[in-house]
Each structure stands twice: as structure tokens, then as C-alpha cells.
Amino acid sequence: ETDRAALSRPEEIATVRLRVLHTIRTVYHTPATQSAYEARLMPQSDRDQTCLEFRLTVRPPTPVTATDLPSGRVHTFRLDAPHSEMMVFAESLVETRLQDPFARLPWTDEEEFALPEGLLQRYADYLAFTERVPDDPETDRIAHVARRQAGDGMASFLLTLTRMLHRVYILASTQAAPPALQPAFDQARDLRQDFLHLMLAVCRRQGIPARYVSGYFFPDGHRADIAVQVRAEGPEGRETIPLEGGTPPEASMHAWIECLLPDERWHGFDPIHNLLANDAYIKVHYGQDAADVAPLRGSYPGSLAATTEVSVRIQAE
Numbered sequence: 001e002t003d004r005a006a007l008s009r010p011e012e013i014a015t016v017r018l019r020v021l022h023t024i025r026t027v028y029h030t031p032a033t034q035s036a037y038e039a040r041l042m043p044q045s046d047r048d049q050t051c052l053e054f055r056l057t058v059r060p061p062t063p064v065t066a067t068d069l070p071s072g073r074v075h076t077f078r079l080d081a082p083h084s085e086m087m088v089f090a091e092s093l094v095e096t097r098l099q100d101p102f103a104r105l106p107w108t109d110e111e112e113f114a115l116p117e118g119l120l121q122r123y124a125d126y127l128a129f130t131e132r133v134p135d136d137p138e139t140d141r142i143a144h145v146a147r148r149q150a151g152d153g154m155a156s157f158l159l160t161l162t163r164m165l166h167r168v169y170i171l172a173s174t175q176a177a178p179p180a181l182q183p184a185f186d187q188a189r190d191l192r193q194d195f196l197h198l199m200l201a202v203c204r205r206q207g208i209p210a211r212y213v214s215g216y217f218f219p220d221g222h223r224a225d226i227a228v229q230v231r232a233e234g235p236e237g238r239e240t241i242p243l244e245g246g247t248p249p250e251a252s253m254h255a256w257i258e259c260l261l262p263d264e265r266w267h268g269f270d271p272i273h274n275l276l277a278n279d280a281y282i283k284v285h286y287g288q289d290a291a292d293v294a295p296l297r298g299s300y301p302g303s304l305a306a307t308t309e310v311s312v313r314i315q316a317e
Contacts, residue, residue, distance in 0.1 A: 072285035
């Protein structure tokens with residue numbers, strides 16, 4: 001399968017080509033039958049990147065169906081014969097070209113930042129709160145500190161918020177989270193997800209539409225120091241599980257946050273690395289929270305124990 005977007009751009013814009021090899025192997029302790037799967041593994045094509053090639057291979061072999069959603073392409077397939085092992089291979093070749101995300105930011109001097117009501121209604125889904133992104137008034141304290149440090153303007157606020165959360169993330173990843181923030185984190189799940197959901201909650205409480213983005217991050221050979229530019233097992237019945245849950249961060253996909261700014265464009269902010277999304281990032285899918293972007297999700301009758309291994313390799317071409 002190949003997806004080529006007819007995107008016009010000046011020839012002088014430098015591009016980077018990245019090849020991604022993503023393998024997911026699931027071994028079931030007892031054979032699975034009548035299982036259905038959804039894969040969200042194909043990179044998008046938009047103004048900042050083009051997916052030049054994409055191949056999805058499933059073992060045992062089975063037909064795969066693709067459906068295009070506004071949030072990305074979803075591939076579905078079924079395995080009806082008993083199987084003890086299932087493997088998914090996703091290979092992508094992506095051209096990225098967002099070298100200077102700071103130049104894209106809309107800098108304003110307004111005392112208060114707010115988006116037009118029509119825009120807020122259009123993107124109401126990304127102002128809504130979810131089970132993983134609760135409407136917690138305590139997050140207003142974080143926003144207050146960021147506003148005080150950033151000064152005026154939504155872009156400055158989001159850059160400052162990204163930097164603040166990155167500092168706390170580094171602290172929480174090496175020791176216990178600060179007592180004031182412990183209720184926001186679920187160490188049994190994924191610390192990175194917790195911080196991204198926290199940033200979503202802060203933004204949405206401040207009236208900024210924000211969405212959770214899955215993808216890949218390839219820092220090798222890129223401007224890893226770009227941040228210095230900152231300016232101011234289950235119950236009986238049909239069980240559904242995300243098959244990449246609990247994998248080591250270095251072996252799985254990455255994730256970041258996109259926020260809608262006054263220029264009516266989405267901009268990527270990564271509090272895990274204290275970066276703006278640039279040409280080292282490959283966007284795959286987006287949603288209200290992490291539950292919407294699971295790379296591979298399977299469902300089957302009954303309850304099965306399984307072990308999943310994930311490998312992600314990215315090469316520059």
C-alpha cells in the first residue's frame with residue numbers, strides 16, 4: 001500500500017526521509033480464536049510530512065482493510081482460525097520537512113488569549129474531558145504559574161508549560177512524583193502518558209483545544225537541543241486490550257500534544273523531551289487521549305493471557 005499526497009512546497013525547503021520498521025509480536029498462553037484487530041500504524045500526510053510508502057503485513061496471513069478517518073488511517077483484520085501467535089509488521093518511509101517550528105508559532109501581545117467561539121465549537125471534542133483527562137480544578141494552579149512566567153500570548157504560555165512539565169517529568173522519572181501532583185499519575189500504567197494527559201487537562205481548562213498525538217521520534221542527527229530556543233488479564237466476555245501496553249519507552253511509539261493556536265493551526269508540543277515537534281517527529285494518529293491512538297488493539301471472546309514484544313527501528317535515508 002502506498003499513500004502519496006499531492007503537496008506543493010518550495011523546492012528550497014530541506015527534507016528528511018525516515019524509514020520506520022515497527023514489529024509487534026503477541027504470544028497467547030492459550031490459542032485465540034475469532035479475534036479482531038485494529039492497527040493505527042500508518043503515518044499521515046499533511047503540510048509537514050508525506051508518507052511515501054507503507055506496508056502492513058500480518059502473520060498468520062489474513063486480508064487487511066483500510067479506513068480513512070480525520071484522525072488517521074485505521075487498518076482492521078480478523079483471525080478466525082486458532083492461533084497461538086500473531087505478528088504485525090509495519091514499514092513506512094516518510095518525508096518530514098518541519099525544520100523550524102518556532103517560526104510557525106503565532107506570537108501575540110494580547111493581554112488575554114482566547115480563540116473565536118466558532119473555532120471552539122468546531123473543535124469541541126478537544127476541549128472535552130475524558131476518563132484519562134479529568135476536569136480537575138487543581139490543574140489551574142499549574143496554568144497560573146505558567147501564565148505568570150510566560151507573560152502574554154498563547155504560544156509563550158504553551159512553551160512555558162511544556163518546559164515546566166518536562167522538568168517535573170524528569171524529577172518524577174527518577175524519584176517519586178511531587179506530592180501535589182501524585183493524584184495525576186498512575187505509575188502502574190505509563191508515566192509519559194500521565195504527563196501528556198496532565199498537559200491536556202491544563203490546556204482544556206484554559207480553553208485551548210488540545211489533542212493526543214501518537215507517532216515516532218528520531219533524535220539522532222537532528223537538532224536535539226532545539227528546546228534552548230524556548231523564549232520566555234480480564235473478565236469473561238469479549239475482552240479488548242491495547243497490545244502495546246506496558247512496553248519499554250525506547251521500544252514503543254512516542255506521543256506528544258498538539259494545541260490549536262490563534263492562527264487556526266495545530267502545533268506540536270512535547271513535554272517529555274522539552275521540544276516542539278519538528279522534522280524528527282512522524283505523526284501517525286491523534287485523538288482525545290491515549291485510548292484513541294492505541295497502535296494495535298485486539299478483541300476476542302473470553303479472557304486470554306498474552307505476552308507482547310514490540311520493536312521500533314528508525315533509519316535516516
